[in-house]
Amino acid sequence: MDNKTIIVSNRLPLQLHLSDGQLKMTPSVGGLATGMESVHKDEEGLWIGWSGLVEEDLDQDTHKEIDQLVAKENCATVSLTQDDVNNFYYGLSNRTLWPLFHYFMEYTEFEIQYWESYKAVNQKFANVVLQHIEDGDQIWVHDYQLLLLPALIRQSKPNVSIGFFLHIPFPSYEIFRCFPWREELLHGVLGADLIGFHTYDYERHFLSSIKRILRLDVNFNEIDYHERIVKVDSFPMGIDYNKFHDAAKSHRKLCSEERSELQQKLDEHFESTKDTKLILSIDRLDYTKGIPNRIRAFEYFLNKYPEFKEKVRLIMLSVPSRSDVPQYQLLKKETDELVGRINGEFSTVNWTPIWYFYRSLPFDNLIDLYSSADIALITPIRDGMNLVAKEYVATRTRKDGVLILSEMAGASKEMNEAILINPNNFEQIADSIKSAIEMPLEQQISRNHLLQKRLKRYSVEKWAQEFMKSLNATKDIEKVIALK
Numbered sequence: 001m002d003n004k005t006i007i008v009s010n011r012l013p014l015q016l017h018l019s020d021g022q023l024k025m026t027p028s029v030g031g032l033a034t035g036m037e038s039v040h041k042d043e044e045g046l047w048i049g050w051s052g053l054v055e056e057d058l059d060q061d062t063h064k065e066i067d068q069l070v071a072k073e074n075c076a077t078v079s080l081t082q083d084d085v086n087n088f089y090y091g092l093s094n095r096t097l098w099p100l101f102h103y104f105m106e107y108t109e110f111e112i113q114y115w116e117s118y119k120a121v122n123q124k125f126a127n128v129v130l131q132h133i134e135d136g137d138q139i140w141v142h143d144y145q146l147l148l149l150p151a152l153i154r155q156s157k158p159n160v161s162i163g164f165f166l167h168i169p170f171p172s173y174e175i176f177r178c179f180p181w182r183e184e185l186l187h188g189v190l191g192a193d194l195i196g197f198h199t200y201d202y203e204r205h206f207l208s209s210i211k212r213i214l215r216l217d218v219n220f221n222e223i224d225y226h227e228r229i230v231k232v233d234s235f236p237m238g239i240d241y242n243k244f245h246d247a248a249k250s251h252r253k254l255c256s257e258e259r260s261e262l263q264q265k266l267d268e269h270f271e272s273t274k275d276t277k278l279i280l281s282i283d284r285l286d287y288t289k290g291i292p293n294r295i296r297a298f299e300y301f302l303n304k305y306p307e308f309k310e311k312v313r314l315i316m317l318s319v320p321s322r323s324d325v326p327q328y329q330l331l332k333k334e335t336d337e338l339v340g341r342i343n344g345e346f347s348t349v350n351w352t353p354i355w356y357f358y359r360s361l362p363f364d365n366l367i368d369l370y371s372s373a374d375i376a377l378i379t380p381i382r383d384g385m386n387l388v389a390k391e392y393v394a395t396r397t398r399k400d401g402v403l404i405l406s407e408m409a410g411a412s413k414e415m416n417e418a419i420l421i422n423p424n425n426f427e428q429i430a431d432s433i434k435s436a437i438e439m440p441l442e443q444q445i446s447r448n449h450l451l452q453k454r455l456k457r458y459s460v461e462k463w464a465q466e467f468m469k470s471l472n473a474t475k476d477i478e479k480v481i482a483l484k
């Protein structure tokens with residue numbers, strides 16, 4: 001039998017819901033799920049992850065039903081208890097590693113029970129992987145929830161090839177060194193043959209921690225580790241360019257009856273206020289995304305350039321996220337208050353400066369928003385990559401529109417033609433909004449032309465292929481070492 005590829009991530013590329021004892025399955029819409037499609041579509045391939053349901057809510061029959069349902073999609077589940085979810089997922093993953101790796105030291109909690117649970121849950125993932133794995137298989141592990149998994153797999157199966165990709169930033173040594181179990185975490189990920197990051201900077205920070213904490217020899221981007229070579233590289237994640245571009249194109253052609261309710265509302269808005277520019281932001285409601293900063297910068301813009309009152313509107317889609325974590329609840333409150341205060345202060349009979357949606361929208365509505373916006377204002381304080389910036393550009397079928405993007409997002413490294421800003425500099429953001437509104441059409445087109453060309457070439461499928469190609473190449477390095 002041919003060697004197979006096993007993908008492992010915290011969540012599966014499908015969502016399971018249990019309502020009134022009935023099990024429902026829907027595909028995930030996220031970038032990871034679409035990106036990995038090309039790797040996963042292989043008949044022999046397998047995707048392992050948590051179903052999103054906790055053991056306490058499932059009886060034996062439902063367990064079986066879940067296994068059968070997901071098996072049809074070439075998936076297998078890791079079963080988690082409520083306690084695992086509290087300590088591993090909401091605990092070490094989202095109250096420790098997430099804030100720490102995004103430089104939010106003040107939000108970072110170092111709790112021993114979180115760490116114990118993180119180790120135990122990584123072991124649960126390893127146990128499921130080990131049930132399915134055979135010598136010669138390749139495994140691609142994803143993200144910060146599973147940093148210990150590569151070493152746990154390698155201990156039992158030294159002859160498989162393991163890749164690891166981190167979707168969030170890897171912080172500088174000075175930040176990473178604060179993590180109490182830093183050596184164990186690094187040894188965990190070094191179980192992989194290939195470790196990938198979105199940008200060269202994250203790669204550099206990782207290698208610096210490897211050298212300074214573990215005192216290992218690093219030769220350019222290769223780590224000499226227990227008679228193995230571990231390769232480290234950057235693979236900036238792309239998007240499914242054609243999916244976004246084509247959706248926006250066919251969307252434009254829809255007749256008025258076929259247009260979604262949101263699009264009709266947007267159409268009405270444009271009919272009544274022809275000169276009003278629409279500025280869009282889309283993100284999960286997360287403190288890393290710089291949402292309050294963005295709203296304050298918009299307020300600053302309205303005060304600094306009052307001639308744009310009634311001529312511009314900020315439309316913000318904030319997708320609910322991790323609402324069990326206190327900082328997310330506080331952020332929700334702060335955002336509601338800021339939007340309320342600014343709308344209260346600036347609104348006129350004909351104009352509300354901010355339209356704010358706190359929900360997730362279907363894909364078609366997302367396309368409505370992307371294609372209606374003159375400007376995208378994306379201002380994270382830290383962001384591993386930021387796919388929204390890329391998706392906005394991909395939907396510009398006429399090549400008009402301006403992207404204002406934080407230089408703290410990994411995406412900024414490949415999107416030099418955007419207006420790059422420091423998310424903490426309100427004055428710069430305000431001036432950028434003005435420049436974006438006034439940017440001549442030819443300049444918008446020439447910038448988007450270059451951006452689109454790059455996004456089309458380095459799509460998410462290409463990203464996955466490049467990673468797998470590089471993982472396969474590590475097998476050749478091993479052969480050379482064995483010959484020596």
Ligand code: GDG
Nearest residue numbers: 029031167237319360361362363366383384385386387388
């Ligand atoms: C992490 C890292 C890195 C958003 N709202 C809706 C919706 N979305 C989709 C977007 C986009 C995705 O969710 C968000 O991706 P981002 O990259 O912007 O952000 P994170 O969720 O924080 O992702 C990030 C990423 O991993 C990949 O490595 O870029 O830095 O933090 O695809 O389109 N989709 C639908 N409805 C919505 O309301 N259907």
